[in-house]
Amino acid sequence: MKKYIVSLDQGTTSSRAVIFDQDRNIVYMAQREYKQIYPHEGWVEHDPLEIYASQYGVLVDVLLMSGITAEEVDSIGITNQRETTIVWEKDTGKPVYNAIVWQCRRTAAICEQLEASGYSDYIRETTGLLIDAYFSGTKIKWILDHVEGARERAKRGELLFGTVDTWLMWKLSGGKIYATDYTNASRTMLFNIHSLKWDEKILDVLDIPKEMLPPAKPSSYFYGMAQIGGCEIPITGVAGDQQAALFGQGCFEKGEAKNTYGTGCFLLMNTGETPCFSNHGMLTTIAASMEGQTQYAIEGSVFTGGSVVQWLRDEMRLIGDSSDSEYYAKKAGGNGGVYMVPAFTGLGAPYWDMFARGTIIGITRGTNASHIIRAALESIAYQSKELLDAIVADTGIELHQLKVDGGASANGFLMQFQADIIGRPVLRPMVRETTALGAAFLAGLQTGFWKKEELCAEGQADCVYEPSMLPEERERLLRGWKKAVERALDWEEK
Numbered sequence: 001m002k003k004y005i006v007s008l009d010q011g012t013t014s015s016r017a018v019i020f021d022q023d024r025n026i027v028y029m030a031q032r033e034y035k036q037i038y039p040h041e042g043w044v045e046h047d048p049l050e051i052y053a054s055q056y057g058v059l060v061d062v063l064l065m066s067g068i069t070a071e072e073v074d075s076i077g078i079t080n081q082r083e084t085t086i087v088w089e090k091d092t093g094k095p096v097y098n099a100i101v102w103q104c105r106r107t108a109a110i111c112e113q114l115e116a117s118g119y120s121d122y123i124r125e126t127t128g129l130l131i132d133a134y135f136s137g138t139k140i141k142w143i144l145d146h147v148e149g150a151r152e153r154a155k156r157g158e159l160l161f162g163t164v165d166t167w168l169m170w171k172l173s174g175g176k177i178y179a180t181d182y183t184n185a186s187r188t189m190l191f192n193i194h195s196l197k198w199d200e201k202i203l204d205v206l207d208i209p210k211e212m213l214p215p216a217k218p219s220s221y222f223y224g225m226a227q228i229g230g231c232e233i234p235i236t237g238v239a240g241d242q243q244a245a246l247f248g249q250g251c252f253e254k255g256e257a258k259n260t261y262g263t264g265c266f267l268l269m270n271t272g273e274t275p276c277f278s279n280h281g282m283l284t285t286i287a288a289s290m291e292g293q294t295q296y297a298i299e300g301s302v303f304t305g306g307s308v309v310q311w312l313r314d315e316m317r318l319i320g321d322s323s324d325s326e327y328y329a330k331k332a333g334g335n336g337g338v339y340m341v342p343a344f345t346g347l348g349a350p351y352w353d354m355f356a357r358g359t360i361i362g363i364t365r366g367t368n369a370s371h372i373i374r375a376a377l378e379s380i381a382y383q384s385k386e387l388l389d390a391i392v393a394d395t396g397i398e399l400h401q402l403k404v405d406g407g408a409s410a411n412g413f414l415m416q417f418q419a420d421i422i423g424r425p426v427l428r429p430m431v432r433e434t435t436a437l438g439a440a441f442l443a444g445l446q447t448g449f450w451k452k453e454e455l456c457a458e459g460q461a462d463c464v465y466e467p468s469m470l471p472e473e474r475e476r477l478l479r480g481w482k483k484a485v486e487r488a489l490d491w492e493e494k
């Protein structure tokens with residue numbers, strides 16, 4: 001019987017299910033957007049039940065529409081938006097609060113207190129992370145502080161915490177699987193990335209009961225059985241989406257890197273079996289790896305990447321579809337002196353300013369909508385360039401080209417501008433669903449569906465963008481960007 005792997009890719013804006021065959025071809029794919037909830041300035045939430053419903057919906061869609069039966073599915077791989085925090089009742093499965101999304105800034109004050117109490121170095125050395133509202137730890141604390149009786153119930157083992165992988169596995173298995181993987185755990189700011197254990201001291205400081213945390217396992221691992229329409233399918237691969245994309249791009253060795261242009265932008269480089277600590281605001285994190293072979297990555301995280309294009313579409317109504325941005329950016333012919341810094345939820349790497357806010361600067365009477373659209377796309381490339389420079393400086397490893405993926409990598413203008421601004425070729429792969437592919441690889445390696453050697457072969461590039469900008473022009477544009485960032489920093493009142 002021909003067998004397949006199903007990947008579930010639960011992203012910030014949509015849930016996707018992708019079926020891969022043994023030759024890594026996409027056999028069928030379905031995607032569903034779901035609601036973004038913005039209850040206050042800088043706050044972002046999702047409904048956990050809608051996350052699950054949209055994810056389960058596309059899973060059923062791909063099976064029904066492809067005609068592939070559950071028996072033909074070798075295994076399931078799960079990959080997910082990271083850090084997003086869900087707390088639910090063990091008995092009923094009912095969430096006690098909406099999912100607090102990674103972008104949400106509501107815990108900035110908790111982070112400031114933590115920093116003022118002198119925990120920065122300890123947290124950095126133990127978890128590889130900087131203190132920021134981005135990570136799950138302070139989000140859990142916020143829920144325990146604000147939902148009546150939650151901390152006591154958590155202590156009694158009545159409430160469970162999970163990142164989205166944990167929530168999906170728990171739901172898909174009817175409450176039988178309660179686990180997370182190392183990559184997701186490494187984004188909580190509660191996990192010791194050296195010992196691969198939850199850190200008692202940080203749990204104490206944040207007053208988070210250990211009872212509510214899932215066991216953490218390798219990314220390629222038999223987690224248990226999902227129950228789909230009366231059939232059981234093993235879940236054997238789990239990883240945070242950025243680590244899954246790194247794996248899906250075939251970056252298995254030290255020094256290999258990729259940049260993903262989704263809601264945010266995430267540049268990760270595999271640093272092998274040793275964690276690499278940054279002097280330039282990058283994060284140290286666990287890479288997706290096989291059992292007993294933990295690998296690490298250095299990561300630059302940008303909070304607003306492709307989502308700036310969604311903002312142009314949904315809030316500003318300057319474009320009807322995300323892909324229209326390419327046409328207008330080219331039509332503008334140049335930036336007209338306009339820069340946009342999309343610090344909608346603060347700035348991530350390398351600035352880590354929770355209080356930065358968005359700005360558009362350089363506007364003159366001649367500025368038109370096309371300039372603003374172009375400035376938005378260019379901002380994605382400038383932010384990614386800063387990540388690349390920092391990672392090269394931290395690791396001492398030169399990147400001769402940049403592998404890319406994610407929704408906004410479909411934009412030809414953006415990819416060409418990216419190549420121009422980094423002065424290196426940009427390679428976009430044939431299979432654009434590298435996040436889903438990475439989760440499929442992890443699942444398939446565990447079951448023996450694939451062997452690692454088969455997956456090491458270079459994936460084909462669909463497009464290579466060669467840099468063609470003069471160095472003086474690049475420098476001029478980058479000077480403008482740096483000045484614009486200065487104007488966006490430290491804006492929101494504390």
Ligand SMILES: Nc1ncnc2c1ncn2[C@@H]1O[C@H](COP(=O)(O)OP(=O)(O)O)[C@@H](O)[C@H]1O
Nearest residue numbers: 011012013262263306307310322323407408411
């Ligand atoms: N042609 C395009 N040009 C620019 N941005 C795009 C284009 N197509 C999609 N996007 C952006 O890509 C993002 C979606 O990418 P995706 O990888 O699905 O993200 P996520 O996994 O975060 O939900 C959206 O923010 C969208 O605005």
Ligand SMILES: O=P(O)(O)OC[C@H](O)CO
Nearest residue numbers: 011012081082262263264
């Ligand atoms: O949903 P994405 O693909 O933008 O990824 C979100 C990241 O995992 C957040 O850390």
